[in-house]
Amino acid sequence: MVDWTEKYRPSTLSAVRGNDKARDALAEWARTWDDHREAVVAHGSPGVGKTSAAHALASDMGWETVELNASDQRTADVIERFAGRAAKNATLAGSAGGDGGRQLVILDEADNIHGNYDRGGASAITELVKEADQPIVLIANDYYDMGRGLRNACREIEFRDVSARSIVPVLRDICRREDVEFEADALDRIAEVNDGDLRSAVNDLQAAADGDRRLTVDDVVTSDRDRGLGVFPFLDAVLKEESAEEAIQSAYRVDETPDDLTKWVAENVPKVYEGAELARAYDSLANADRWLGRVRASQEYGYWRYATDALAGGVAAARDGSKGGWTRFARPQFWPSSDSTADGVVRKVAEAGGFSMATARREVLPFLAAMTHHCKPRGLTVAMAAYYDFDAEEVSFVTGSGETTNKVESIVADATDLRASAMEDHSGAFGGGRPAAPDGEDGLTESTESDGTDADADPTDDSEEADGDAAESADDGQSGLSDFM
Known part of the structure; x- marks a missing residue:
């Protein structure tokens, strides 16, 4: 069975529904590309038509396309070999009637490339968009999951969620082209359930109309899907x-x-x-x-x-009635540190845990911040700083303490000693096991007094057991936040 989302993908920008402002901005970017030679980031929720708009743009301009999924091909050499080769080739022979044989490079999931964790992918992409001799469209769901350097190197176009009112005409047109009779209420229901996501609406339409030439409200699944919200x-x-x-x-x-x-x-x-x-x-x-x-x-x-x-x-x-119009919302400064510090901390957490930057930012970092708020308990904060190799600015970022205070500086000094000791003990295999806590402290398991100050510790307590745990962790070759719990 042919996928209707592909079968009815817009072949021209004029057919892209629900994002007229973004569509026009993309067309203007392409028409004036020779003047500015910038890459563009098309970002917005899944299913709003970002990739479809990029392909429709290429069709309107007479450009060939080269498409690469960043989450599947992340290494710098692969990005350079595939996307870079097309982007830097200013004399590509190609489509008749095209703009000098130009190719549009479409890089999907650009928000899933993150620095060293992806072995140079982010830096390769940033250099690519700065030096390219071909137009590049980067596709992203979350604009702020992209590195700051990459964001600054590109023009930004936001695709908004497609309203139910804009979805209904698309569904109606597909039904007529597929010779499916329909009740208007059935299409309204599909559009309401999928408000914001045109692709999901088309998929639901196809599923409801499968094997039947008449679509009624009863054919439509009435339970709302569990969908996230941007x-x-x-x-x-x-x-x-x-x-x-x-x-x-x-x-x-x-x-x-x-x-x-x-x-x-x-x-x-x-x-x-x-x-x-x-x-x-x-x-x-x-x-x-x-x-x-x-x-x-x-x-x-x-x-x-x-x-x-x-x-x-x-x-x-607190609001007196509803509000109209469009507002350009701004990203907050989450902590009193620069974006580069935030990106560096999240990257280190992601690398150590082996998961994405988004997971590190949304699921791990808030817990680290809560567990080490104002550097208490101290042993926990030292162990965290040692494990992630945080400097004073990064410790300040996570804990909310001033980076120039003696407290933060002493924690970073102890963390440096802890890392050096662990590296010596394990012959460079620090990442494979839990480092010993400095001079009688028990790392993340340190007890605290009720007022938050460190309790007296017996330097001999559980030392053999701790050594055994570290050796066992080193043997199994696993590393992660659990090594400190």
């Missing part, structure tokens, strides 16, 4: 559109911690609210921050639900 649609929902109850439900669909969502809302609420609305919203955000403080102090993550109620429901309730 940060920018979430901000629109909370600050402009949804009720308090709806905003809370939207918050649970966003792949961000309540701590990060609070910062997103606090950064952008002044762009939409003012006066009494803004004052009420900040009261709710202050309440959310108090609950987050309890999480950090008690390690009881059940309090997150109350923070979510405040940051989403409270802020939505």
